[in-house]
Amino acid sequence: MTNSRYLRVLQAAAGMIVLAAGWQILSYVFPHYLFPPVPEIISRTIEVLITGSLLVDVLLTAGRIFGGLFGAFILGGILAMVIGQSKTAENFIAPVLTFFQGIPALSWVVFAIIWFHGIEFRVLFIMVMTTLPAFTFQILDAFRSMSKDLFEMTMAFRPSRWTLFRFLIVPTIVPGILTAWKVNLGNAARVVVVAELVGATGGVGYQLLRQQQLFDMAGAMAWTLQLVLFVLVVQQTINAIENWALRYRAVSERAM
Amino acid sequence: MASADPVIRFRDVSKSFRRPDGRGDFVAVDKLSFEIAKGEIVAVLGKTGCGKSTMFNIVAGLIEPSSGEARVIGHNPFREFAFFRGKIGIVFQNDRLMPWRSALDNVRLGLQILDSDAGHASETARAWLKRLGLSGHENDYPHALSGGMRQRVSIARAFAVDPEILLCDEPFSSLDEMTARDLRAEFVRLVRQNNKTAVFITHQINEAMEIGDRVMVFHRPARIAYETRLGAGATDADRRKVHEDIMRVLSVEQAPA
Numbered sequence: 001m002t003n004s005r006y007l008r009v010l011q012a013a014a015g016m017i018v019l020a021a022g023w024q025i026l027s028y029v030f031p032h033y034l035f036p037p038v039p040e041i042i043s044r045t046i047e048v049l050i051t052g053s054l055l056v057d058v059l060l061t062a063g064r065i066f067g068g069l070f071g072a073f074i075l076g077g078i079l080a081m082v083i084g085q086s087k088t089a090e091n092f093i094a095p096v097l098t099f100f101q102g103i104p105a106l107s108w109v110v111f112a113i114i115w116f117h118g119i120e121f122r123v124l125f126i127m128v129m130t131t132l133p134a135f136t137f138q139i140l141d142a143f144r145s146m147s148k149d150l151f152e153m154t155m156a157f158r159p160s161r162w163t164l165f166r167f168l169i170v171p172t173i174v175p176g177i178l179t180a181w182k183v184n185l186g187n188a189a190r191v192v193v194v195a196e197l198v199g200a201t202g203g204v205g206y207q208l209l210r211q212q213q214l215f216d217m218a219g220a221m222a223w224t225l226q227l228v229l230f231v232l233v234v235q236q237t238i239n240a241i242e243n244w245a246l247r248y249r250a251v252s253e254r255a256m
Numbered sequence: 257m258a259s260a261d262p263v264i265r266f267r268d269v270s271k272s273f274r275r276p277d278g279r280g281d282f283v284a285v286d287k288l289s290f291e292i293a294k295g296e297i298v299a300v301l302g303k304t305g306c307g308k309s310t311m312f313n314i315v316a317g318l319i320e321p322s323s324g325e326a327r328v329i330g331h332n333p334f335r336e337f338a339f340f341r342g343k344i345g346i347v348f349q350n351d352r353l354m355p356w357r358s359a360l361d362n363v364r365l366g367l368q369i370l371d372s373d374a375g376h377a378s379e380t381a382r383a384w385l386k387r388l389g390l391s392g393h394e395n396d397y398p399h400a401l402s403g404g405m406r407q408r409v410s411i412a413r414a415f416a417v418d419p420e421i422l423l424c425d426e427p428f429s430s431l432d433e434m435t436a437r438d439l440r441a442e443f444v445r446l447v448r449q450n451n452k453t454a455v456f457i458t459h460q461i462n463e464a465m466e467i468g469d470r471v472m473v474f475h476r477p478a479r480i481a482y483e484t485r486l487g488a489g490a491t492d493a494d495r496r497k498v499h500e501d502i503m504r505v506l507s508v509e510q511a512p513a
Contacts, residue, residue, distance in 0.1 A: 157417070
């Protein structure tokens, strides 16, 4: 690790240590059912991770997040390509997506409960509807930023539509796709909990509801941390993919 | 005029564009007629904005004439777009390398689009990079190459598909004079050696005279104001005379409409 990377890790760790210390102080001042001690939260967090029956709930939520994001990504990618190639399609689709963006996640939860019976389909529907506009607009922006020069150069070789898509469009929109995944991951993690709180019989949201009914703050924190850990791991994975996929970019030696 | 069976033939070709502010059209090419024979290197010279690039884009099939007839190898380059797969190689003013592809992959691009065998594509691309002095840089990304090296890669990309016609739009204008001179000489050698037909657009008189078998000078909107053929036996005095003539033609050009 380079010195600057060490420094970054230390700074991040220092922030978390200060937060944990503050919480620990609060646990001395207030009753433990309001602010449980940090070691208890950590032990409950580890317990969830090493207990198969509890880990299933974490994996269930992770699967729902991925399913929803993947569905929105595919649908958003198709819509972005259609909008990008047709002004009429843009005039027709863009206002609808903008309208969808204004609908709160909780409203989609209510609609899903009224319209559908299957729990998994409800969650998938909610996830797709809440992340679809962002995916579409971000991929569309990336598509529109495609260089006219590179387009003309590629067209000079007379590629088929599929070849053009493979050799020019996909590499052009990859940075936009990765950004869209990073942005939507956090949103999806928040929305999935709301969806699970209301209608699911498993998952992190369902477990959070149980902890609330049991008035178990340590448990609520442990389940919340599962989701935070999941988001952090996936963010780091996307960052690693981004570093690999965009390795061609020049990096200035002078730090910003 | 060139032979009876030209590779490129323009007959009264005009091209107009709508003005960005919507107030009418402006004429970029005005009833342009010329012929280019197989194996000829024709340098097209003119001031910035005289319609050289518009003519270039018509030959490349990237835009369609508003009127008149443009034929390349006997076909309409815009309407019969697919016919020209692998027949035209283009070197642009800027290198237009894909930043996410290495030098080797950039040269392989045209061959991949033409569905060449992967092994053959790599071998050909490697050979062209070597010919242009870029051995050892196959895996470098464009940002790691100098301007001259990037332009060499773009020349290799154009030659790698073994096109019948090479179109060059001021390809060395952004390079320093020494690099440009070396690349010009290399370019002419490769065109002659591979028996290609080439159209070379430039706004530098010396470059046009150095490269072209024939020099066409455009006035704005693109139409031929002067044309000359420089034989191998041309003396320094002949060249000076042509240079002066071109200077005179360019200096009487009107301001853009």
